[in-house]
Amino acid sequence: MWIWEYLQNVVSEMEKVNWPSRDELISSTLVTLVATFIISAFIFLTDRTLSTILRFLYQQ
Numbered sequence: 704m705w706i707w708e709y710l711q712n713v714v715s716e717m718e719k720v721n722w723p724s725r726d727e728l729i730s731s732t733l734v735t736l737v738a739t740f741i742i743s744a745f746i747f748l749t750d751r752t753l754s755t756i757l758r759f760l761y762q763q
Contacts, residue, residue, distance in 0.1 A: 723731065
């Protein structure tokens, strides 16, 4: 029964995992959200700036 052995190995490996604490999880989530927001804002502003420049250049 290879499925049973596989599931036993899965359970065994899951017990070895070092799960983060609630505070670590919240902190990591906040860092990820802030970084995502900053990168998104940078890309948005870069796109708007380049669009404005190109629109100006093509009008002339």
